[in-house]
Amino acid sequence: MRFPSPLKLAAVFALSALALPVQAEDVNVYSSRHYDSDDALYARFTEETGITVNRIEAKADELIARLEAEGKNSPADVFITVDVGRMARAENAGLLQPFTSDVIEARIPAHFQHPDNLWFGVSQRARIIFYAKDRVVTPPATYEDLAAPEWKGKVCIRSSSNIYNQSLLASIIETHGEESAKVWAAGVVGNMARAPQGGDTDQLRGIISGECDVAVANHYYFLRGFAKDVDGLTAGIDGIGWVWPNQDGRGAHVNLATASMTASSPNPEAAAKLLEFLVSDFAQAHFAAANNEYPAVAGVSTNGNTDHLGEFSADETTDTAAFSRNSAKAQAIFNEVGWN
Template sequence: MTLKAPRTLIAALALTAVTAPAFAQEVNVYSSRHYDSDDALFNEFTDRTGITVNRIEAKADELIARIDAEGDNSPADVLLTVDVGRVGRADEAGILQSFSSDVINDRVPPHLRDPDGKWIGVSQRARMIFYAKDRVDTPPKSYEELAQPEWKGKVCIRSSSNIYNQSLLASIIEAHGEDTATEWAAGVVENMARPPQGGDTDQLRGIVSGECDVAVSNHYYYLRGYEKDVDGLTEGLDNIGFVWPNQSGRGAHVNLSTAAKAAHSPNSDEADKLLEFLTTEFAQQHFAGQNNEYPAVSGVPLHERTARLGIFIPDTTTNTAVFGTNAKAAQTIFNNVGWN
């Protein structure tokens, strides 16, 4: 005798088969960006695509070491960093893979992405020269001028271990060669108002306190003084002038926040979709707005705070990838000239 299942059970099984949820899509992001506002960015991506974003945050070097240790079984799909020098370290560690997208290539200029397709820039960070208006009539107009004798004892700048300065020197190596770059670094050391100390905000504070007449800082640290009350900076903003360097030459040095695809990405298609999303106008405005950065995609409106700095000529002749490839040479020069 053949036993038959009750009609109610058959109906229930059929209903279950029809309504069973589709396979969940996800993408795992390892990020050295420590902004709570990125939740809104990834939520928008999920709303548009149905792909859940799982995010792990840590310092870039820690994330690179973690992905390397995880090896072939790493769950990492996308790595976000805030400097080309750091993503260059990731590439050297062999934890990235090339990816290709016509969408990205149409949106992101060639000098803001890796020639081998290992990473793309998602926002721009300009390194600027600032000065005390009441003590400086004619500020230096280029990075090279910072090494001239007239600025002896007047320059505040961060240590050589700072990735921003490493990338700046890497760009000077590319533009002028190692010998000239060494002369420049030695000249800046001679002109330092004090031993390197603190972050970019502290260099700007040095102008306010009178310790230095000229300082080097990424642009958004200055803008933060307008956005909120920054102790030792905001009260002195009216006396701080700024210069877009090298406007009659190669243009201002610009570094990047970057996005890269992990070598063993288990969710490859989802990773590609996220990388393309990061170049949309929504994402670009998000990056620019939350930290007063410049979009990597042309035509995207500037945030009103960033717009106060006006329009400048960036260095588009130097591919930003050299910030990573010239990093070791830059550090060697720093060590040789005694830039602590």
């Protein structure tokens, strides 16, 4: 077993002050997601089932370290992350158990499920291309275009240590193979307007400040600029255009918020009920709306804010499990091409 780093251990001890009870009528959730509106979501589950939901919320890597440290004695029943790559870390550490459910099979598309039913997608998060409307006439139409010579010195994208870029490159490896993916990554590095810095919102701010003509970010960072006053974004948001990538091909790269049952779940029946609840129309709409995401279940409506971005087709041919399967290869390529 791998030992958690001192940082992780510190997080584990900090969290352990919030020990959860193990009771038959309770379900214990470790979640790397937190929105105020989650309270209403879980309250509804309790209303419907009589099962109390206890939550510990922290960064995914901290929760994974905690699950590892607790081992078989962990009180956690359900683990929720906001991307496939982090869920893969839990998967690789043996922290999850497969579970099958007719409800989930019927509701969640096959490509949003782990092949051995270790997790499934709860909501969709698209990684898309943004551009400066006043400086760009024909923006890149595909992820592949981001590496084209015409964008030299114009592209802003965050660091390779970020899991969103790791999953994007993993999907490109799955589509084109490792060699082509390396050429692509080197091309993007050659086109960078500046050394990678900041989060996704900072890439959008770079368009407004004039540093970047083209930027890559998850869709909801842009939508937040409409929903509330985001410093450096909202005031200039009308100057930002967007492209749903690869619409004439495989579709836009979409990551998933994912839910799973822990290997050590003391109350797997309650865990299964909660996981099934998460794919209900109510939970799907509520879960996605909290962060301007797209539900994983087809036909469930989004909150109105997503209307800003219009319709799109998502990549449904690339298996989302490949994001984790190819993550080590992606990291090696990033290192090799100097994408810091």
